[in-house]
Amino acid sequence: MFRITSLFIISLLYLSFAYQDDYSGYKVYQIVPNNEDELKTIQILIKHPQMDVWTSSKLIGHPTVFMVPPTIDYRLRSSLRVNNLPYDTLIEDVQSTVVNEKHEQAAARRIASKQNGLLTFKQYERFDTITWFLRNLTNLYPDIVQLINIGKSYEGRDLEVLKISSGGNEDKPAIFIDGGMHAREWISPATVLYIISQLVENYSENSALTDNIDWYIIPVINPDGYEYTHTMSRFWRKTRSVNLNTYCRGTDPNRNFDFHWNEVGASSDPCDEIFAGSDAFSERETDALSNFVLGVKQNIKLYLTFHSYGEYLLYPWGYTSALPHDFFELETVARRANAVANKRYTVGSSTNVLYSAAGGSDDWFKGVAGVNLSYTIELPGGGLSGFDLPPSRIDEVVQETFEMVKVFAGYIQEKFLYNRFLLH
Template identity: 80%
Template sequence: MFRITLLFTISLVALSLANQDDYTGYKVYKILPKNEDELKTIQTLIKHPQVDVWTSSKLIGHPTVLMVPPTIDYQLRSLLRVNNLPYYTLIDDVQSTINNEKNEQATARRIFSDRSGRISFKQYERFDTITGYLRNLTNLYPNLVKLINIGKSYEGRDLEVLKISSGGNGNKPAIFVDGGIHAREWISPATVLYIINQLVENYSENSALTDNIDWYIIPVINPDGYEYTHTKSRFWRKTRSPNGSSCQGTDANRNFDFHWREVGASSNPCAEDFAGSKPFSENETVALSNFALTLKKNVKLYLTFHSYGQYILYPWGWTSALPDDVDELDTLGRNANTVSGYKYTVGSSTNVLYAAAGGSDDWFKGVAGVNLSYTIELPGGGLSGFDLPPSRIEEVVQDTYKMVKVFASYIEEKFVNN
């Protein structure tokens, strides 16, 4: 019988852990379950409102990584010992890790600062720089790219999709790509920017990917949260809208109107996976979904980039049942994995990671009709996983782009050549 009472009785007051200016004394632990019983214990543990789950899995031998505040640190370690769960301390003081990351970012900016409107991929860019880069591309490549405003974030930032198209009558199959739905996952926007960079600035080498396919790409769908992680709270995850409580923000990737809040999402406004007061309560998810529906007849592949954990996930997130076309989804995901220097786990979200209803990948498949819908959990790095050093950005984005080309080639083969 699992002994979980100790931790859950100390404090049932839900705190939004990421809403912190200072993470002094916060620790990060890694737990590796060896059997089904340990997996079940972990699944119960991560539901505690003061445990911030950084990565988790439903597979034996795959790690769960979580951050805890000093207020429950002793109780959590006691719980792990009582249940004979071996754990490792990844970070003894989270604030020290944040300080080191800030110093490395500052050094990268001094060395690689580029005022020509381009991206260096030697540092993590701020949202205004990203927006400036996209607009600069429209001036430099007016026959290839077009910037489409699809709405504004809660704090008034422009939500803009870059359309990449070499022409045609609008009947080409299309690929929809987004990133940055979770604010603290900085490598996600960097990866999406690299896809843009290769398709546009390196067009001569990648024209095969745009001659027969249109691309719709948005690097940061949650710009308010993204900026907040740069200026205030590094591990903020959600949007920045009021949510009817003393806490703030909604997990945008639990806010889509498809089996909303049925499983793997919280009704607690202070929880990191708060699904919102209602489906599509957020400006950002409304804008993304409304625009995607205008492309319903064209979009054949959806790729959304997250971090971290090295997973290629396909629906469903709301049920352990597999989609009817699971063989195609699984085969394509595994084919993409073969070109990667990293080893990704491929499978349905609920069965290899965790249940999470209301996600964008489920909505794109279940509502927008995009059968080939994937969430790519990118590699982590540094100490926290989210703090992949700027020196490794190029390594990860270049490797990921190899997989993107496999996905794109499949779309061309299936919907153009056939």
């Protein structure tokens, strides 16, 4: 059986997570459970309000990784010892990894400047650069690219969906892709930008994907939070909206969708990392996204949302452990895509593989918008280098992920295009 020290539990009542620019003394630990008791102990430990969970799993043998401030570090390690939980210290001082990341970013920008290229996939781009890139594509490739403004973020940044289409029939199957829902997950927008680049700038090689499929893509659905991680707090996760009667800002956009909203795996506390919002679709960003999707849902056959990290390929449901009626198809398609990644990703439903999380975008796309093939892809993390991949590894991950996306797209063509052709 597991035991939690009384001191550690009492501290839950008095401490709340506090973000700060300086992460000196913060540490990152990893625990890999060997049995059910250890797994249960971990699930209790990570509920501490000052513990920032980077990745966790419900599966034995899969790591849980979390960051802790120096204020609770001693109590945490004491609790781990009492419960005989072996752990590894991945990062001794988080601030040093943040500084190293900034240095790598600066070096990558110098290289990019010398090469006269803005998107080299050797650095994490700022939101203004991403916006410039999307708008420039509409000028360079007006026959296949259209930029659609779907609203503005809380701080007034444009939310723009790039539609990639070669024209033709209005009933072509479509794929919807988004990234940057959680602000600190920088590899997500980078991956989505690479997908766009391959579909548009490398059109001649990938024309089959755009000739037969329309694409709706938004690289950063949470631009305010994304910019805040670049300028103020590297590990900020939520939006930047103001919550009434509290100093705590922001909502977890991936708990804010109106499908079993705030039922499980979410919080009503605005200071919590998984705050579901004052209401479903309280956030301008999620509201704008949902309104746009409902207008084009009849053609969308596949939804991919990119997060990090952990190497998981997940499908609904997040609000219940029950599997969708078509889980066999969801699983089969995911395993096809995973094959090109050398089967490194863990495939399964969100609740059964990771944790319960109601109000997520993948559940909403399937349960409300009617997009049966709906997936969350948790991309690789930085391991010893920090929360996210160092810039030097961006290219490696985005290329591999695009190969996975091509497999997904191939299945959409197979199911909705070739089968229709055979029927005629």
